[in-house]
Amino acid sequence: MKFLANKKKIITFVFGLLLIVFLLNVFQKEVRGFFYWFSSPIQKVLWRIGDKSAGFFKSIVSADNLKKENSELKQKNQKLLAEIVKLKELEKENNILREALGAGLQKEFNLILTEIISKDVSQDYILIDKGFKEGILENKPVINQENVLVGRISDVYNNFSKVILISNKKVSFDTKIYAEGKPAESEQEEDISGLASGQGGSKISFGFVPREKNLTQGDIVITSVLGGIFPKGLLVGTIGKIEKSDLEPFQEAEIQPFFDIKSSTFLFIVSDF
Amino acid sequence: MKKILIPIVIFYFLVLAQTSFLVHFSILGVVPNISLILAVFWNFIEKTKNYFGLYNAFLVGFFLDVFSQRFFGFYILGLLAMAIFLKFIIRKYVQIPFVEKN
Structure with a gap:
């Protein structure tokens, strides 16, 4: 009898739990929107304190290298x-x-200033304080004040938006090596294009670069016009370790991203480009 | 009532700190998830006949789900499964000197 009563309790618990999870998923925009609205003032303060104190500790640790x-x-x-x-x-x-x-000057970006509120604990996403009410739409690029590409808008709430960082595994886009100042050995080597793909944990790879292209560490990677998702000419990062094999038709390299979310507070949403 | 409300406040602020403050302090690129560690630790040291650890696991899971991009339930179900599994293992197979079994 006791076993049956326990069994009934367990079944009720499991069903109750699944119902809660189901309802939370159905109303996730409302639930998340409410919590973001409720928590954003505290989170903004925490982000600024974290940013300042991390900078302070970093300066102590790296005093020798200064x-x-x-x-x-x-x-x-x-x-x-x-x-x-x-x-x-x-x-x-x-x-x-x-x-x-008689040609007009190149159109500048229309930018909307935004502030970072939080970062996802396990994935490369951040939450910013501008949303649908400010005219933010999905897939708009997000950059910082140095024209460095940070990511794109993935979800829009009334007053908040989620930004998927370019280091997220779901993101890939067309890029090229910034050729200015780089001595080109031949005419063909001037343009080195490749696909930048997020690897998670703030890592990005640079792939689909033909083996014969002269790729070197420290080369600057910028967005290219091919993808159409991001405006061309935005800074992405520098080339790190290069993996080249005679057996593979393409070479691959690591990109060390220019953006550092931990030391950023304000970003810009490119609303028009 | 206090027993129900206090963990809500504590875990809510812990998750806020986790997502907005602690992300600036990574150790070898990893940010320790304090709220998650606390939920696991609670279930580890709690008497196996008590179920308050399950409530705490649910709370931590809920707040982590709210502030993450994953679907709702990823952390709730994951943490609850972990808490139940931990209680089961401790009850059946583990003898820890400072933890009473019943």
Whole structure:
């Protein structure tokens, strides 16, 4: 009799649990939307505190490397300044040519500023504080202030949106190597295109690159116009370890992404490009 | 009532801290999931005749599901299954000096 009563209790418990889970899935947008709305002020504060304190601890840990890093950055800065001057000259020249040809200037992105609220505990997703009410739509690209690609909008709630990061396993997009400044050995080597695929855990791979292409560590990867999901010319990362085999027609490489969610607070949604 | 409400508040804030604060502090690229560890630990040290650990596992699972991209139930069912399995193993096969069996 006791066994039967226990059995009845267990069946009721299992059915009750499954019913709760089922209902939660049916009303998941409402449930999640409510909790995001309710929690976002606390989460924003926690994210900012975490960002600041992580930066503080990082600076203590990496104090030894600061001097070396500083001199490297100075050198890089000088190189970049030279490039800026060169680019400004080119821009002037470009504008003159556009005017002469009667072509309009390239349209700038329409950006919407947003703040990160939280990061998924197990997957490469983040939650941001702009949603349907602010005109956010699915699949819009998300970038940071340095024109670095972060991800795209995957789910839109009334006041919040979920962003799937480019390092998520579900994301793949067309990219190419930034050729400017890279000495090309032949005309064919100027354009190196490949497919960037998220590997999870902030890792991205660069695949489908023909073996004969001259890929080197440190090359800059940018988005290409081929995919159409993201605007062209957004920074993705630098080439890391390269895997090349004589047996395989393609070579593969790791991309070390430029974005670091842990040290970002504000992002931009590209609403029009 | 207190026994029901206090874990709700604690686990809610723990999951918030997990998703918004602790993500900045990874150890070798991994962020330890404090709320999940706590739920497992509770079920590990709790007397096997008590079922409060199951309630805690459900709560942690619910809040983790809310703030994750997975379907609702992934963490709830996973954590409950873990808690039941842990209780079963401890009751049947494990003798821990500081944990009373009944």
